[in-house]
Amino acid sequence: MRKGEILIETKDLVKIYPMGRHELVALNRVNLIFRKGEFAGLVGPSGSGKTTLLNIIGSLDLPTSGSAVVMERRVEELSHKEAARLRNEHIGFIFQTFNLLPYYTAYENVEFPLLLLKVSASERRRRVMEALDWVRLADRASSRPAQLSGGECQRVAIARAIVKQPAIILADEPTANLDAENSHNILQIMAELNHELGTTFIFATHDEKVISYLKRKITLFDGRVVKDEIIS
Amino acid sequence: MKLYLKLAWRNLLAAGLRTWLNVIVLSFAFVAIIWSQGLYRGLSRQAAQAMMEAEIGGGQYWHENYDPYNPLTLDKAHGLVPASLAKLIEEGKATAILIVQGTLYPKGRFFPVLIKGIEPRQKVLLFPSKYLETSNPDEIPAVMGSRMANTCNLKIGDTVTLRWRDKSGAFDARELRLVHVMRTTVQSIDQGQVWISLDRLRKLTGLENEATVVTLAREANWAEEIPGWSFKSLDFLLKDIDEVVRSKNIGASIVYIVLLSLAMLAIFDTQVLSIWRRRKEIGTLMALGMTRSQVIKLFTLEGALHGVLAAAVAAIYGFPLLSLFARKGLGMPEVVDSYGFALGERILPVYSASLIAGTALLVMLVTTIVSFLPTRQIAKLKPTEALRGKIT
Numbered sequence: 236m237r238k239g240e241i242l243i244e245t246k247d248l249v250k251i252y253p254m255g256r257h258e259l260v261a262l263n264r265v266n267l268i269f270r271k272g273e274f275a276g277l278v279g280p281s282g283s284g285k286t287t288l289l290n291i292i293g294s295l296d297l298p299t300s301g302s303a304v305v306m307e308r309r310v311e312e313l314s315h316k317e318a319a320r321l322r323n324e325h326i327g328f329i330f331q332t333f334n335l336l337p338y339y340t341a342y343e344n345v346e347f348p349l350l351l352l353k354v355s356a357s358e359r360r361r362r363v364m365e366a367l368d369w370v371r372l373a374d375r376a377s378s379r380p381a382q383l384s385g386g387e388c389q390r391v392a393i394a395r396a397i398v399k400q401p402a403i404i405l406a407d408e409p410t411a412n413l414d415a416e417n418s419h420n421i422l423q424i425m426a427e428l429n430h431e432l433g434t435t436f437i438f439a440t441h442d443e444k445v446i447s448y449l450k451r452k453i454t455l456f457d458g459r460v461v462k463d464e465i466i467s
Numbered sequence: 468m469k470l471y472l473k474l475a476w477r478n479l480l481a482a483g484l485r486t487w488l489n490v491i492v493l494s495f496a497f498v499a500i501i502w503s504q505g506l507y508r509g510l511s512r513q514a515a516q517a518m519m520e521a522e523i524g525g526g527q528y529w530h531e532n533y534d535p536y537n538p539l540t541l542d543k544a545h546g547l548v549p550a551s552l553a554k555l556i557e558e559g560k561a562t563a564i565l566i567v568q569g570t571l572y573p574k575g576r577f578f579p580v581l582i583k584g585i586e587p588r589q590k591v592l593l594f595p596s597k598y599l600e601t602s603n604p605d606e607i608p609a610v611m612g613s614r615m616a617n618t619c620n621l622k623i624g625d626t627v628t629l630r631w632r633d634k635s636g637a638f639d640a641r642e643l644r645l646v647h648v649m650r651t652t653v654q655s656i657d658q659g660q661v662w663i664s665l666d667r668l669r670k671l672t673g674l675e676n677e678a679t680v681v682t683l684a685r686e687a688n689w690a691e692e693i694p695g696w697s698f699k700s701l702d703f704l705l706k707d708i709d710e711v712v713r714s715k716n717i718g719a720s721i722v723y724i725v726l727l728s729l730a731m732l733a734i735f736d737t738q739v740l741s742i743w744r745r746r747k748e749i750g751t752l753m754a755l756g757m758t759r760s761q762v763i764k765l766f767t768l769e770g771a772l773h774g775v776l777a778a779a780v781a782a783i784y785g786f787p788l789l790s791l792f793a794r795k796g797l798g799m800p801e802v803v804d805s806y807g808f809a810l811g812e813r814i815l816p817v818y819s820a821s822l823i824a825g826t827a828l829l830v831m832l833v834t835t836i837v838s839f840l841p842t843r844q845i846a847k848l849k850p851t852e853a854l855r856g857k858i859t
Contacts, residue, residue: 290851293754295753295754295850295851295854296849296850296851315758315759316758316760319753319756319757319758319761320756322753322754322755322756323755323756323757324756328754328755330751330754330854332747334747334748334750334751334754334854335751336748336751336752337481337748338477338478338481339477347755348755348756350470351470351755351756351757352756395755
């Protein structure tokens with residue numbers, strides 16, 4: 236996959252949630268293109284549609300109308316199984332609350348996506364340790380989430396997202412539960428990964444610290460794209 | 468599958484006390500099923516064995532009119548022993564029994580009885596017939612079971628008047644001397660019966676060379692058609708025992724069904740709670756690329772593994788416990804004489820490999836079904852809502 240190649244394209248993307256007798260328009264005719272190697276952020280106030288857009292791109296949700304093409308697959312046409320495969324092979328997720336599997340060590344959490352991909356044991360070990368090295372947590376491989384700090388948990392989550400070397404990483408408010416120092420550490424790691432591996436990062440955030448790292452800032456308001464700017 | 472097993476196993480052990488509580492209750496059900504089934508198998512086998520040794524041998528020929536449930540037929544339920552059976556009797560491979568109705572008058576009371584004549588020297592049955600031998604033609608030695616002796620309030624050496632009707636219907640009476648009281652687990656040779664020598668009974672009734680039943684030795688292996696006589700196989704003769712054991716078994720089953728239901732309820736609740744509590748984890752698994760059916764498989768397996776753990780735990784304490792029972796048996800109080808069939812003083816349970824494997828299969832199958840039912844909820848779960856910790 237070449238740098239600059241289109242990975243994600245949304246066309247007239249609409250998402251409406253029924254709210255009793257009323258409807259909530261979460262996304263209103265969103266047209267966006269994301270290319271390989273981007274470090275982009277969806278910014279805007281709560282309820283502007285950032286997470287909804289991220290969920291549709293991540294094939295966790297379906298649009299009400301319009302289309303979202305991710306890695307040449309139309310999300311709205313995917314079966315549950317196909318959507319799961321798309322996520323498994325091409326998309327990494329980073330969540331605000333880390334979402335680590337509580338009974339697993341850091342190593343096992345990072346290993347999990349590779350188990351689903353049926354990667355051989357020796358290759359798994361190499362890639363897990365490499366991912367933990369990237370996030371500077373190789374020495375905490377055998378710790379469980381309960382034994383790690385918030386910043387360390389989020390670094391494990393990043394390692395879990397990158398270990399399968401996905402084309403896209405979707406990060407939903409990744410620094411919301413972290414202090415300033417940890418936030419910067421994590422953003423630096425992600426910026427390095429973007430630079431070194433060419434992984435496309437898309438953030439949903441309203442954190443100024445995150446915004447300061449972005450190369451592209453897409454502002455959403457009431458489900459519409461109101462501004463799409465490249466930051467030099 | 469290996470991956471799911473590994474993940475499910477890890478999750479199960481990580482659940483700690485909740486898992487172990489379920490496992491312990493389930494293991495009780497496991498041991499209770501095997502214990503009670505083994506006990507009833509042992510009981511059935513022991514009762515059958517005792518009956519074969521003391522009463523039915525390897526099968527019986529019944530006179531065509533003989534109906535053990537209708538004493539009124541006894542007048543006509545006798546005939547000359549057929550030549551082929553007489554030959555077997557001569558060879559020691561069979562023994563004849565003549566049965567007639569009579570009345571016993573012990574100490575001013577009277578009891579209707581079956582008078583049974585048996586050859587004192589027979590070796591076909593483990594029956595104390597040798598006591599019936601006498602050289603005194605005026606004495607009629609008799610043997611009774613301990614229950615009958617108790618009922619009649621008789622002891623060894625006592626005499627008692629016996630009245631019967633001969634072949635022409637004329638009443639006659641003589642004194643019997645009780646020479647032996649046998650302790651037997653087989654009630655059907657005890658209650659309501661008095662045993663005397665076959666030759667003597669034939670003479671008393673005028674039914675020379677006649678018999679009601681011919682019992683074959685267990686090794687006789689002989690079942691030819693004989694006109695006027697009907698062969699009764701062991702399957703037929705033990706049918707009543709099987710039915711009684713089956714009916715008792717149903718009662719015992721209730722106990723382990725209750726135990727099993729308790730364990731299943733606990734596992735069902737655990738699964739429901741687990742899905743509710745771990746909905747965020749379910750969402751994460753889906754985000755990481757697991758399909759809903761894979762998550763269902765994982766959670767079902769997690770529940771089903773309770774059965775495997777329970778089998779292991781049951782083996783730890785159940786194996787020595789059941790082995791002890793198999794060796795020492797279970798003491799039976801006297802009151803179980805009213806149980807309906809032969810019971811020894813101790814019942815030795817019989818635990819077969821098929822019983823253990825069958826129980827394991829049953830418990831694991833039921834556990835898997837119970838584990839699966841709540842996981843269907845996952846199929847309705849939207850990944851985005853699960854990630855937010857919501858359940859629809």
